[in-house]
Amino acid sequence: MQSNATLEYDYSLAKKFTYLTILFGVLGMLIGTLIAAQLAFPELNYLLGEYGTFSRLRPIHTNTVIFGFTVSGVFATWFYVGQRVLKVSMAESKFLMFIGNLQFWIYFVGALLATVSLFFGFSTAKEYAEYEWPFDVVIVLVWVLWGISIMGLIGIRREKALYISVWYYLACFLGVAMLYLFNNMAIPTYFATEGLGNVLHSVSMYSGTNDALVQWWYGHNAVAFAFTVPIIAMSYYFLPKESGQAIYSYKLSLLSFWGLMFVYLWAGSHHLLWSTVPDWMQTMGSAFSIVLILPSWGSAINMLLTMKGEWNQLTDNPLIKFMVLASTFYMLSTIEGPIQAIKSVNAIAHFTDWIPGHVHDGVLGWVAFMIMASIFHMAPRMFKRELYSKKLMEQQFWIQTTAVVLYFTSMWIAGITQGMMWRAVDEYGNLMYSFIDTVTVLHPYYTIRAVAGVLYVTGFIMFAYNIFKTMTAGKVLTQEPQFRTPMA
């Protein structure tokens, strides 16, 4: 045990996962932009033969931004925030450092191989759970190692009370573990048939409606426990720390936590409205989705009220701007989701472009903004250098905000147009439009979305450049900043 006088937080793991966040972010968003362009200009499907088609690239986009970009961001911030709020350094335990490094390398190599496997067409065909069984095993291993890190760090902590962010990281760990295991239960066909077929092939243990229910229990709660819970953990640490203001109401943060845990798990069946699942279950999914506004807005309002009396920071600190906009987009997407889950609205919205519109105002505006803001906050502390350029951050902020607005507004219009056209009937009850009629009408909106993608990825590359320059050319800091992040 080192003496406290020389003891410092160890950011080596936070740094490594930060590099991966940026790497997977660039990769996932570039592919996302390409497939958005393919929807507007189908000839772009034939750039790389079978490897460049929309169907091959779409799972790579979703899995890379979820399990690559976002999960790396979660790990990076955990290995930073976890130490600080528990007041214990990773350097105090060689065992935890070993486990953390093992987690990093298995995750990095596993994620690359899993991406390559999708590229070659190995897929379970379950949305957001496309990785074949060997990669599922690797993911479980990585997750268990992360669990050991969390519990281990909690075990040797100095701060007895677990800060609210730790609760949220724990919920992320437990929630994803449960969801991932249950949804990915599958039989590897090669072993079940004594050597027939491909090793990289499996069949789900569920079938029919049950499969759909488990799938969307998983799918929706992946949004909860990977896209919401750990991002709230980041907000509750980085916003107070950057602004120098304690959380507006700690009690509200606790209440929202339990509210979110209680409600979220029941809302997944709203993905299956008007399908073959029992009617009461559809109604339950719909009702719980609406109740979900309360804990979601509880957290979001708590974040915004944390800035009470300090709103001047919004104008002169771009990092606060990123975080406040993230909270605002969280509010927007958590009111939009429940609206879409109302049965009558869903009758129009389901299967239309309004759904990816909703997803992207959440992930681009809330998730990615919060992850980038967290990295901007951590970078000067990790690299002991000032942020390279405030001006570049401001430009990035506006380019990406424009991109998000273009994305979701174009998809709102496209989705509602699509939904109305599909349902339109003439006086004899015949459908008025064929499918291709809707595609023709939607072309301009798909083009706008592709432009939004180009803008967003441009902003992300500016972010990556800013962090790279911070590491290599930022002004050296002699002392760690307490609150506001220094920037040139």
Place this chain on the structure above:
Amino acid sequence: MDIRELQGYASFFMTIFLVIMLYGYIIHLYRSEKKGERDYEKYGKIALDDEVTSTPVEDKPASQRDYKEENK
């Protein structure tokens, strides 16, 4: 009554039960603060004063920590 109907009723009553638990939790939070048993808002300071050398908002019992450190 078939299994689906049973599931529906089970879901309904569990919801009621959990709602009562959640409201009970709100009452618990405010009551314990009013009685002076807990001060929840002090935990907000954990994020602000988070140096490894900072005094913890709530220290782990000395015996527990000493035991751990002796055994490293």
